[in-house]
Amino acid sequence: MEKTALVWLSMLFDWRNALVIAKPGTFIRWHRAGFRLVWRWKSRRPGCPALPKNIRALVRRMARENPCWGEERIADELSLKLGVLVSPRTVHKYLRCTWGPRGTSSQRWSTFVRNHAQAIVACDFFTVVTASFRVLYVFVAMEVGSRRLLHVNVTDHPTAAWTLQQFRETLPGDHSYRFLIHDRDAIFSVRLDHELTGFGIRVLKTPVRCPQANAFCERLIGTIRGECLDFLIPLGENHLRRILTEWSTHYNRGRPHSSLGPGIPESPQAKIPASGYRHRLPNGYRVTSRPVLGGLHWEYGLEKDAA
Numbered sequence: 001m002e003k004t005a006l007v008w009l010s011m012l013f014d015w016r017n018a019l020v021i022a023k024p025g026t027f028i029r030w031h032r033a034g035f036r037l038v039w040r041w042k043s044r045r046p047g048c049p050a051l052p053k054n055i056r057a058l059v060r061r062m063a064r065e066n067p068c069w070g071e072e073r074i075a076d077e078l079s080l081k082l083g084v085l086v087s088p089r090t091v092h093k094y095l096r097c098t099w100g101p102r103g104t105s106s107q108r109w110s111t112f113v114r115n116h117a118q119a120i121v122a123c124d125f126f127t128v129v130t131a132s133f134r135v136l137y138v139f140v141a142m143e144v145g146s147r148r149l150l151h152v153n154v155t156d157h158p159t160a161a162w163t164l165q166q167f168r169e170t171l172p173g174d175h176s177y178r179f180l181i182h183d184r185d186a187i188f189s190v191r192l193d194h195e196l197t198g199f200g201i202r203v204l205k206t207p208v209r210c211p212q213a214n215a216f217c218e219r220l221i222g223t224i225r226g227e228c229l230d231f232l233i234p235l236g237e238n239h240l241r242r243i244l245t246e247w248s249t250h251y252n253r254g255r256p257h258s259s260l261g262p263g264i265p266e267s268p269q270a271k272i273p274a275s276g277y278r279h280r281l282p283n284g285y286r287v288t289s290r291p292v293l294g295g296l297h298w299e300y301g302l303e304k305d306a307a
Contacts, residue, residue, distance in 0.1 A: 048090075051279055055078075058287065059095070062077060062300070065295070071091035074091050074095075076257075080264060082300060083273065084281065116178065119145075120177070120179045120180075121181070122142055123140065123170075123217060125137050128154075128229060130235060131236075136156055136237055137154070140152050141170045147265050149252055152248050154240050156237060160192045163187055180201045180203050181213075181214050182204075182205065182214070183205070184208060232293070246292065250293075250299065252264075273302070284304060286302070286305055
């Protein structure tokens, strides 16, 4: 019966090509190759454990809702507000993106700024074009030490008198600032600098054609453009002022700054509850989000679940 079955099977395919003649050395070589494959599989590096599924989804949600955020910004948002300690490299792994290196600032100015950062105010002007192609001038002033945006205002005709009024609103009577940095724009006249000495501060003018000497304020302007004005078209002076007012509140109270360690210039008083595990949200809390500028950015926080 078995022979009959083999005869019938031999009629279905050419069984002669299925025969393999091998020497004992061939079997040994196959065994060694198979052992190498098995050992390579056993010796594979498992790597770091993956983030929990909900944290991975949250990282991708932040990146999707905030297109101009990088891995450092997302990692700062998670650690400072949600208590989830994730490194920027881990966030980068889930974002699958690369960023170019950042340049370095002058050593002399950086040393000076580190020693006097808490007593330095930096200011500058930049222009914005409205929907009707009207050119408006924006004045910004920041505290270098805390990166806090002290004052922002808009005008279509900046004068020395208008600028002096902005300094009156920026510097209170009991301020502790010692230095003010600005460039050599004609708006900052000699008379204006003389009036500023009455505020108890010393004016430091940057060298000619050296914007890096006022690098902190230039970086602030770049942030305002890159995270706010590049995505909006102001309809007029009042509209631009409302936009900058809302964004400055987000900049001071909701935006993490990597240069602060990371930190927030006006950090909230409430402490983040501990979860006991660096990749886990605290028990009994849920993630909340609040839109900024109609959803251009989002601020995240923790809220206790209802009992």
